[in-house]
Amino acid sequence: MIATIGASIAPGIALLSYFYLKDRYQTEPLHIVIKTFIFGILLVFPVMVLQYGLQEEIEFGTLGKAFIIAGLIEEFFKWFIVYYTVYKHMDFDDPYDGIVYSVAVSLGFATLENFFYLYSFGIQEALMRALLPVSSHALFGVTMGYYLGRAKFEKSASAGKLLMFYSIMIPAVLHGLYDFILLSTKNHYLWIISPFMAILWLTSLRRIRKVQNKSKMAPF
Template sequence: MSAERDPVERASGDDQDLYDVATWEPRTALDRFSTWLYGGLATTGRAVVVVLAVLIVAAQFAAALGLVFFDRPVVAVYVLLSVVPALGLAAFVWKADATKREPLELLVVTFAFGFLFAGFAAILNSIFSGLFLGSVTEQSSVAIAVVVPALYFFLVVGPVEETVKWLAIRLYAYRSDRFDAVVDGAVYGAVAGLGFATIENAIYIGREVVAALEATGGPAAVSVGLETAAVRTLAGPGHVIYSAFAGYYLGLAKFNPENRGPIVVKGLVIASVIHATYNTVVTNLGVLTGAIGLPPGFVFIGFVVVYDGALFYVLYRKLKRYRAAYEQTGAETFEDDQREGDADEPGDLRGTDSSENERDRQ
């Protein structure tokens, strides 16, 4: 029962029936119909979001990439290789989870949603890019050329992309009883970031190959695809790290419902800012390399390694702190004892539809 109760309920005795006065549970046919209708609308709403995401992604591939992955399977291999570092980071976060391992079903669905929901981000980014970047021309001052894209990254790209990755967790895994620890949020966040990085890499690499095919022909296109894949290999791990932060705070919010909103916002702000900072610096590396006289590729690799490495260390420390608390408090033993005790209680509804409906109402 919620900690916030109506004054009548607080003052009443346990034997007083306050149904439809200050308390409520499904009793009548109308109550049960309302509960069924709410569950149906919620399920339909989630299904509509997923179907819309699938259609958007399919349209993106059809319009921008065509059949390039079928005509040149090597391009698909480039995409798979480009996400190996991101996969490694996600696996590390999964392994660092001190609690019981997350079920494959939830991991796969979260990855798929991260992959699919990237289409929403692409649409919103495109809508706002003209508003921000349309004013930047070759004749613009250095200040405008730096500040305006930075505003675009901090106000649009970072928040939009981190929010859709957050949605990939919130829509399914978060609602499950098997999301039963704060640290699980980091695991699902990392997996959502991996899904997002996979489709982003596929679109970037495929689009460059298509452009090269139209301009120069086959051999050059394959070379361009390989070069793009090399760059995207370094960009992918960032998505895993950023959304792992947002996911961790989503997990924290789940188990602190009285402060759920501010905690979720904190996680999204952290993820959005570090994401936007990365984009801003990478976009302006040309100015930096021109000033110091170093090869652009060298500076880019150095920045990515240092920046993502530092953020990953912070994430690692957060996961390590959780593990220490988990071990020091004897949480694993306590949870085992609780599960054994609950199993002995009659009417245990964990994992049933009624518990799922109760979470839906929260």
């Protein structure tokens, strides 16, 4: 059990530390980041209940399971936590902060989900879980936070609303596409999911550099 807990937590903590420490100019208060991570853990339970209830009432095909049950529901509730707990907080004072907090809630969610999976199927799955599901949640969080951070500091109200819409829908679509690949290509999914993850990593790192350059503390 101790090994399972350690293997479940380690990827989430490692990835959160990585994205937290990539804040070049002013790292966020650690207690708020930890609180957001814990909110992500707690979020698993209501999301699981809602997903189970919907699937009991409605017959979803592969597309529905991927894009609605997994993508839209999970990303919306992560967004909801970030928006209503830290978005208006005084410490959310830089575009990169959106990435830190969105990644924190996403990795909290992924960590408990990872524990349930490893507890059920064995610790031998730990490496693949770290490379795929846990990492993907972090990268969906980067995408969400990128648009949230831009929306927060956008001067145009109409552009801000559009960026806010993107902060929910683009991570939801990416998450749905990820799950659709897994559900529809079970035997050969690595041939498709590997380039998908590589593109997601490259795009996320590019977005990180972009918001860092927009920081009010960035040198001119």
